[in-house]
Amino acid sequence: MGYHARIRTMREPPVxxxxxRAVLTGRELEYVRQAVHGMHTSGDGPFTARxxxxxxSELGAERVILTPSCTDALxxxxxxxxxxxxxxxxxxxxxxxxxxxxxxxxGAKPVFVDIREDTLNLDExxxxxxxxxxxxxxxxxxYAGVACAMxxxxxxxxxxxxxxxxxxxxxxxxxxxxxxxxxxxxLGTLSFHETxxxxxxxxxxxxxxxxxxxxxxxxxxxxxxxxxxxxxGEVDRYTWVDLGSSFVLSDILAAFLWxxxxxxxxxxxxxxxxxxxxxxALRGWIEAYGVRLPTIPEECEPTHHLFPLLxxxxxxxxxxxxxxxxDGIYAxxxxxxLHLSPMGxxxxxxxxxxxxxxxxxxxLLRLPxxxxxxxxxxxxxxxxxxxxxxxxxx
Numbered sequence: 001m002g003y004h005a006r007i008r009t010m011r012e013p014p015v016x017x018x019x020x021r022a023v024l025t026g027r028e029l030e031y032v033r034q035a036v037h038g039m040h041t042s043g044d045g046p047f048t049a050r051x052x053x054x055x056x057s058e059l060g061a062e063r064v065i066l067t068p069s070c071t072d073a074l075x076x077x078x079x080x081x082x083x084x085x086x087x088x089x090x091x092x093x094x095x096x097x098x099x100x101x102x103x104x105x106x107g108a109k110p111v112f113v114d115i116r117e118d119t120l121n122l123d124e125x126x127x128x129x130x131x132x133x134x135x136x137x138x139x140x141x142x143y144a145g146v147a148c149a150m151x152x153x154x155x156x157x158x159x160x161x162x163x164x165x166x167x168x169x170x171x172x173x174x175x176x177x178x179x180x181x182x183x184x185x186x187l188g189t190l191s192f193h194e195t196x197x198x199x200x201x202x203x204x205x206x207x208x209x210x211x212x213x214x215x216x217x218x219x220x221x222x223x224x225x226x227x228x229x230x231x232x233g234e235v236d237r238y239t240w241v242d243l244g245s246s247f248v249l250s251d252i253l254a255a256f257l258w259x260x261x262x263x264x265x266x267x268x269x270x271x272x273x274x275x276x277x278x279x280x281a282l283r284g285w286i287e288a289y290g291v292r293l294p295t296i297p298e299e300c301e302p303t304h305h306l307f308p309l310l311x312x313x314x315x316x317x318x319x320x321x322x323x324x325x326x327d328g329i330y331a332x333x334x335x336x337x338l339h340l341s342p343m344g345x346x347x348x349x350x351x352x353x354x355x356x357x358x359x360x361x362x363x364l365l366r367l368p369x370x371x372x373x374x375x376x377x378x379x380x381x382x383x384x385x386x387x388x389x390x391x392x393x394x
Contacts, residue, residue: 017380019330022194022201023371025263031255045251047258054261055190055205058173059183063208065221066249066257070169070191070204074102076247077165077187077206079220080213081137083108090130091139091167092122093339093354094361099139099167100338110347111135112339114354118295120308120364121148123356124156131160140185141167145197145303146296147176150184165189168207172198173268175301186210192257197271197305197371198264200257203249221247268303270371274378275304278367281382282309289389307367308334314362320388321365327384330368337361 035047048066055064067073083089085107091099093112100110111130116123120143127138138157140148157164164185168174171181172190182188187210192203206221208214218228224244229235260267283293290312296302311317317333324331337357339349351358367381 016328017330017368017373017377018370019332019366019368020195020370021372022199025259025267027259027262028256031259032252035252035255041250041252043248043250045254047251047254048249051254051257051261052205055207059180059188059207061183061188061207061209062211063214063217065206065208065217065247066254067204067206067221067247068249069202070167070189070193071098071102072245072247073189073204073206074098074165074167075105075245076217076220077137077189078103078106078108079243080187080217081163081165083136086134087136088132088134089137089139090127090135091338092141092143092357093337093344093349094120094143094335094357095139095141095167095338096169096335097338097341099141100344103137103139104343104347108136109134110338110344112337112344112347112349112354112357114356115143115360117356119143119146119148119297119300120360121146122153124149124152127153128156128160131162135160135162137163137165139165139167141169142171142174142181143306144294144308145171145174145181145305146294147171147174147181147300147302149297150176150179154184163187166207169193169196169204170305171303172196173264174303177299182207183209186213192253192260197267197303198257198260200253200260203253203257206247216242220244267371271304271369274369274373275302275307277375277378278307278369278382282385286385286389289392304369307369309365309367310360311363311365317363317365320385323388324381324384327380329381329384331381332366333361334364334366335361 052064083106087108088111089103089108090111092115094115113126114123166185166188168182168188169191174181188207190205192200194201219242224242225238226241227238230238292310338344339353
């Protein structure tokens with residue numbers, strides 16, 4: 001390379017490090033071709049069955065139903081639990097909009113509860129004070145793949161006659177006290193969006209842990225018809241028997257997902273290594289600047305889905321984001337408080353209702369983390385953070 005070419009290269013901006021990207025494990029395209037050539041590209045094909053059976057076995061679930069998204073799985077929960085206008089559903093304000101909208105679509109009022117300072121999960125100590133005679137469901141979202149305190153939540157729900165739904169979009173194959181996440185409430189939901197540890201681009205699943213809900217779930221997912229009973233020879237024709245929608249995942253996407261599930265152990269190992277590398281490099285010195293790193297309670301086996309930093313002020317969060325972007329590193333914030341959204345305020349949410357959520361939303365920053373993040377790129381992220389705080393110290 002000549003002198004002028006070297007100078008041009010030196011002046012070029014660094015290669016961009018994305019926040020996330022989907023990664024092939026090796027057999028995705030092979031299995032997609034098999035699905036296409038097998039001429040069963042709609043739902044309930046052979047790859048759908050493989051994925052569902054594996055998940056049932058791994059989670060110990062009564063039944064797993066693949067869906068086009070985690071949002072669809074949450075909407076199925078609302079239908080299966082007969083949520084109706086006037087009902088109330090307790091959930092964290094620090095959550096994705098689908099966690100609330102799935103139940104609001106059935107006419108329920110979302111009741112927002114604050115999160116814990118340490119895990120950023122639903123604060124189990126604040127739930128009972130929000131329960132009324134209209135409360136039907138508690139939704140526990142396992143933030144970043146770290147389990148909520150499920151034992152006290154489940155005990156409270158049993159005592160008050162409520163159902164528990166796990167929003168486990170972040171936590172597939174994580175555990176709480178040795179038990180798999182998604183298999184603790186009566187229903188659980190999973191996400192296979194391209195931002196998740198295991199992906200098929202768009203996709204999700206409903207985990208059914210209550211045997212009484214299985215038969216109706218088949219009907220709800222199939223447009224409210226009893227078509228599955230026809231396929232099993234239980235009826236001589238099918239018809240519309242209940243409320244439902246088209247909650248069926250294409251077998252093409254299930255084929256892609258099957259390759260990811262086959263590699264679940266390797267994906268989990270790699271995520272753990274990447275998460276631990278951040279933790280080893282940052283913990284111990286960055287906390288001296290008032291930055292909080294993730295907390296993992298002893299009883300939790302996380303999925304290492306996210307590596308969030310909690311900055312001391314919104315201004316510092318904005319400054320670090322800008323600094324990283326200037327270095328070609330795409331870090332991002334996360335959820336806006338649902339109780340302060342237009343729909344949340346229409347349901348009664350007001351500023352100050354969930355102070356931890358409001359502070360976390362203003363101060364949280366997520367570092368790039370994806371399955372093939374190269375060590376050299378991860379070192380760039382850590383080095384950039386180090387230079388940011390060195391400059392502030394100087």
